[in-house]
Amino acid sequence: MDLARSLRNPRVLLLLLALGVLWPGTAAGAQTPTTKPAADGVTAADEAKCKFTKQEAIEANGGPLGPSIWGRLCQVIDGKATFAKGATITVSQGGKEIADDTTGADGVFVVTIPGNGTYQVALDPKTLPKGFSLTDEDRAVLSNVQVNLGDQQSTFRLGEDDRGQRDLSDYATTVAKGVRLGLILAVAAVGLSLVYGVTGLTNFAHAELVTWGAIATYLANSAGVPFWLAVPIGMVAGAVAGLANDRAIWAPLRKRRMALLSMMVVSIGLSTAVRNLFQVAYGPAGKRYTAASGQLERSYGPFRLTPNDVIIMVICVAVLIGMTVLLRSTRLGTAIRAVADNADLAASSGIAVDRIITTVWVICGALAALGGTLYGLTINVKFDMGFVLLLSMFAAIVLGGLGNAYGAVLGALVIGVVQETSGLFIDTAYKFVVALLVLILVLLVRPQGILGQRERFG
């Protein structure tokens, strides 16, 4: 296939990658805060008017909040933020009512709770004043409000829903977010693909390498290291974990000549064990990096992104370009590709296959850790974040062609963009489903993946 061949050309690939990301980057001149044209209903700008912070809540409460669930009922009426007075909020736990509060003229409610835990927060829609209405009537009860830090804000969206109406900027932003997810996936999955290439192992425990990187960075970050300095620490921790993985488990199993299917099962056991140990040691709750909060979206041309988003994409592109250079133009890269192609032949031509495999594991660990850290910056750092990402990573490397590192990058971009943009057309609940369906459909048409080499199957 001509397209495939030209895509396999590193220069074309680099160009594509650069285009994909420099576009929002070059448009960074216009750094105006996001504003969208005011229309009837809830727009992003209106939502900003209704924004409520903990500081304001403390002021409204006339003192510290204590263990509580708090928030403000606010709806934009005639372009002005208006507060709902006299509405009742009830908090219950496990079906048992705990406490309630009625909003005052400032629309604020503060419901005292016994402590951290999972609560149900219900707004009685009948008590809303005239003119106020829930955006989504099914969201009158928030059935899974988790309180981890003593107090927690709860938001009920009020007013007509305007999210259905999108402008060009919404589409562009969604695509950019898809590219961001795709790039993170690519960085996280390249190692998985490389390991598959040189050892044939489909490593389920790769998910935990990703999580480990994010957690290691979090630990360094919460110990006082500035976030962007903690990132390389996380990568080193990941590299060490990759090395340990290979030395302690996979090298001995290779020596035993264990079958690949059995190794796959071992990796499932390892993944299960480590993920659950993470949960015990790190806790079940999601935590945030210091750099993750307090960023507003800005306009970069048609894209509305946070500065973090841009930094994430730049780092990913730089790393992927670095990997391409490494694989294409260094002795190590040549050796890696030789081992992936034919390990026996590589060994007989003087390549220390085992040392190459170990090196690949170290690179794999470091990249997985970086991917995990960057992913953690966009969501919470959680013990199962890598596992959640695992299927997308598998989908990416299969889509691109198993064992082909460039294919993994391309596959990741496709999966990321498809996942994010599908939310524009169908219910967001299905966005992951669409990505997996794309994978299965591609396999039907082109079993070897987009960039994979045709092999003789079955």
Place this chain on the structure above:
Amino acid sequence: MSWLSILALALQTAIGFQGASYALAAAGLNLHFGYTGLSNFGHVGFLLVGAYGMAISADQGWSIWVGFGVGIAASVVLGLLLGIPTLRLRGDYLAIVTIASAEILRLVANARPSEPLTGGSRGIGSLTSRLGFFDPSFIPEGTYGVGKSFVFTDRQLWAMLVCWGLVLVVTLLLRGLVRSPWGRVLRAIREDEDAARALGKNVVVFKLQSFVLGGAIGALAGALIVLNAGSVSPTRWIAPFTFALYTVVILGGAGTVWGPIVGAVVYWFVLDLADGVLNNLWFDVSDTSAGAIRLAIMGVGLMALMVFRPQGILGSKKEMLASGR
């Protein structure tokens, strides 16, 4: 709680419905993984369609038999849909496509737009009376057992009886099948696919038959789980369930007739014993941590088994080595 009662509780789970349903589900997986060498990592998807087939039928007011029919028919369709394209490919592809499709099914069942049919994230509940699973029970109401801890209610006994009965029927059926020429071809495929093909066997067709049959057995197990629980919720059908079934199959002995039964009983005994011990330590272990530790034990156990005793309890080391695993 005394150590004796912890043992009794663990044994109760192991020989109870929990053990039986796992044995049934694992019997299907054993046909895939143990006999045919198929890397089906989405077995829970078959259980899911069996379970939802039963629950949705009951929700519509149809009888149990229709429920079984719907669930199994759906699993056969799923097996063909997944099998026809992927069984021609290398094993890795099957692994990833099966795990992905199981996840798709769960997410679709869980999604809000599917609510009218599947109940979305809440699932479908209070089906017990509509299913009428316990109605034909001839066991008089009451509790049966020894001492205070090793006790079954009449309903538990009935569910056990039905499920273990089905396990026995399915196991004997599979025993006949794997000893037939058909079963020999499956094992030949497992050992060396190319050789089987060279002998003129249509490898893909045999693999597809094995895949569909094992999947239908999985669906049967899923339907039984719904019958016993009287409800279905999407949170249960996650990938770790499949991994637990792998542990059961390998623990008992992959590619052995009685392996899944032995594996399921031992698996639940060990897991529940761990649970009992964790709940009775001198320091407090929270429920979430205890659950996580339990799963961590399962993971380490699976690794250790695969490395040190890949033939499991019943398998023969020779056969494992011969099949290159």
